[in-house]
Amino acid sequence: MGIAPYVTGLAEHLSARGDEVIVVTGVPHYPAWRLPEHTRAIASEVRAGVRLRRRRHYVPGSQSALRRALYEGSFLAMGLTGIGLRRRPDVILGISPALAGAVLAAAASRVYRRPYGLVFQDLMGRAAEQALVKGGRRVSTGVRRVELGLAARALAIGVISEGFRGYLSAAGIDPHRVHLLRNWMHSEVEPSETVEETRARLGWQTYEFVCLHSGNMGHKQGLENVLEAARLLPGDVRIVLAGDGNERGRLERHAAVLGLSNVEFVPVQPPGFYEAMLRAADLLIVNQRRTVTDMSLASRLTSYFGAGRPVVAAVAGESETGREILAAGAGCVVPSETPHALANMILTLRELPTRREEYGAAGRRYAAEKLTAVVALKEYERFIDRLTSDSS
Numbered sequence: 001m002g003i004a005p006y007v008t009g010l011a012e013h014l015s016a017r018g019d020e021v022i023v024v025t026g027v028p029h030y031p032a033w034r035l036p037e038h039t040r041a042i043a044s045e046v047r048a049g050v051r052l053r054r055r056r057h058y059v060p061g062s063q064s065a066l067r068r069a070l071y072e073g074s075f076l077a078m079g080l081t082g083i084g085l086r087r088r089p090d091v092i093l094g095i096s097p098a099l100a101g102a103v104l105a106a107a108a109s110r111v112y113r114r115p116y117g118l119v120f121q122d123l124m125g126r127a128a129e130q131a132l133v134k135g136g137r138r139v140s141t142g143v144r145r146v147e148l149g150l151a152a153r154a155l156a157i158g159v160i161s162e163g164f165r166g167y168l169s170a171a172g173i174d175p176h177r178v179h180l181l182r183n184w185m186h187s188e189v190e191p192s193e194t195v196e197e198t199r200a201r202l203g204w205q206t207y208e209f210v211c212l213h214s215g216n217m218g219h220k221q222g223l224e225n226v227l228e229a230a231r232l233l234p235g236d237v238r239i240v241l242a243g244d245g246n247e248r249g250r251l252e253r254h255a256a257v258l259g260l261s262n263v264e265f266v267p268v269q270p271p272g273f274y275e276a277m278l279r280a281a282d283l284l285i286v287n288q289r290r291t292v293t294d295m296s297l298a299s300r301l302t303s304y305f306g307a308g309r310p311v312v313a314a315v316a317g318e319s320e321t322g323r324e325i326l327a328a329g330a331g332c333v334v335p336s337e338t339p340h341a342l343a344n345m346i347l348t349l350r351e352l353p354t355r356r357e358e359y360g361a362a363g364r365r366y367a368a369e370k371l372t373a374v375v376a377l378k379e380y381e382r383f384i385d386r387l388t389s390d391s392s
Contacts, residue, residue, distance in 0.1 A: 015049035192272030212281035217245030228339035278307035310359035330363030
């Protein structure tokens with residue numbers, strides 16, 4: 001799912017209400033982590049009334065602290081060429097990650113002598129510590145210092161999860177400046193197919209119990225755990241990894257070495273087909289490394305809950321993702337990096353169709369009550385209006 005749909009939705013919503021919106025951004029590369037062919041260094045376009053200023057930047061094929069630094073640095077260097085405006089903006093908003101987005105907001109604040117706000121979709125200081133990317137721990141102190149320094153100077157801060165507040169308050173940031181801005185379910189996208197049509201198209205047999213993990217296949221997800229769980233499952237339990245990411249190739253090779261005939265890799269699905277795929281699965285999986293706790297909240301959960309399917313999360317018990325699933329009553333949490341626990345829960349739920357229906361219904365209810373675009377974007381409006389009024 002990623003963060004882009006939420007930034008896009010916010011920009012288009014603000015434009016629709018009459019605001020002039022300019023977005024300085026990079027080029028589409030997630031979750032494949034590859035530059036599109038024929039990418040221009042500088043490009044401008046208008047979509048849904050939003051003026052986009054795209055800047056080409058380095059995209060690493062695999063993750064390490066050094067490659068991440070080059071990614072952030074190139075985005076920052078190119079992004080600085082996109083912040084010049086003829087008129088002074090009323091509001092400057094930085095989205096993190098990338099951390100460079102927050103730095104650009106601070107730079108624009110200096111240029112125009114206007115305060116800025118930040119929205120944290122992930123905590124990069126925590127990510128450097130928890131994701132276990134090569135070299136991450138060595139740079140985590142510096143990343144945290146930059147991130148919290150930017151937050152300390154921001155007029156207001158938005159977070160997508162209540163669990164992010166502790167990280168900020170521990171750094172002495174006034175809690176009254178921190179506001180909850182939830183991501184939302186994209187309910188306007190209807191499934192393009194019936195469950196039966198989707199299962200037939202993807203080759204899923206009626207007798208198979210299909211367990212689906214969708215989205216990014218990166219280092220943070222630690223999907224080797226899912227492959228190891230697949231080894232413990234019978235052949236009529238199909239494990240599907242759908243999406244892309246810089247770990248996909250390695251995972252495909254690992255699955256081949258293990259000889260896993262019940263594991264399938266599915267490419268990124270377009271809107272409509274993605275929603276249909278989620279609903280066609282019997283069970284949805286979230287998997288994260290055990291070190292991932294309060295650095296992020298899995299963005300795929302909004303789609304998972306909206307699909308009305310039970311969720312099994314192999315995550316740290318203290319993770320934001322685990323807390324959200326339990327708060328929604330949408331599924332179960334099992335210990336991360338413990339393949340037999342994941343396999344056992346899958347087999348247990350396969351035999352409990354009524355329990356699966358209850359979890360799916362609870363997730364859908366939670367999404368309808370708390371994760372609608374109407375509710376979430378209204379909070380964003382208040383946040384933007386607060387930035388405007390407090391800076392005047």
